[in-house]
Amino acid sequence: MNVLIVFAHPEPRSFGRALLDRGVATLREAGHEVVVSDLYAMEFNPVAGAGDFTERRFPDALQYDREQKHASAHHAFSPDIQAEIDKLQACDMLILQFPLWWFSMPAIMKGWVDRVFVNGLVYGSGRRFDSGGMKGKRAMAAITTACYPEMVEADGLLAHLDINLWHLQHGTLGYAGFDVLHPFTAWSIHYTTPEKRAAYLDAYAQRLRGIAEETPMPAHRLAEFGSDWRLKPGIAPRTVGHRRVAQAQE
Template structure:
């Protein structure tokens, strides 16, 4: 088996949460098998989820804040703030990206949403003409783990919340697949706060096994045909929106 670098992005404020337990189980399994593991525990890091001018060193336009324009400049010049640059280095090094989060109001916590917005920036994670099947992270792997309060029945076709695949579509399709990641089926620990201890133990073992399966899949090398420095000083979309 080839050695992989795996990045967990953990978004749960409680150190004793089941999300933390999932990451611990996955990390131990992967490291035991010889893989390299990094964990970005966003709450422990005190990661700021709020985008703004503080994301950048300098400015493309001091008079008008257009986020993607500033991201394009920062990608060209290496002018992201230190916290963003540190996370981007982790993402760039990772063969497999593993967001782990509780489902809150039908989506990830604001902490993780802010991480996506600030870290997976234009010029770093995507550029015009390179999305989905041609995305910059094409060939890299991703799988996300979610804990829910609801049971499987509530996330069924006839359930009150609808199929879990539909609930998670924005994270999967409009987030990870948008950047070119090949995304494995989400791991869902249903009703994690309410199930019996033996069920939680099964969840942990199953998640570790899922990660080992993903780690055994082929991973494409980093793309070398597109580089942020190739971006022009301004794209057409920067004049609107």
């Protein structure tokens, strides 16, 4: 596979960086091609704006997604965006690796999504979920976090991890058409031992060796929804944070 790793961490001596390096080495040893977008090192601009387009369809007022659609058809993206689009289109698998900040991506990575997941290529004009522009590719979030796994169980302080990551795993990666794998998570990194950190690196390497064959998370097909955007009668919704659902049923 061609694997694109998008990485966001402000500190090169972080555990996150060690995890990145181990991931890259492991994937290359397994015969994959790996490209890394190290957003902090690139000083990637995360702020979507008028400067993202080299020509405009609606010059009077910026309608960002409509200009994305126009730029997709006319190769009119700024060079920094086009370079990332090229990497995205060339990849078979996307890994987003980041420290979990406020239960989502750091802003520099959110801006990579805002600017690179463009209307007209990734989504739009019927492209979404199993018709999404990224159909046939896999994606995974690889996360480091200060929180404990018990906190993101169904009855945990923060509710299930699925729910916290829904906007990313379903609303972003799934929407774009990726087959989304279960996230890799290294927990409570601030409060752990060097041995435990080493074990996380090993677990990540182990996970990545089988990543091309891993079964993605379940997802609905577009055909399961009616013209009213609701699941057709008789189709049970995919559960979200399933243990929470199960508990609520008790």
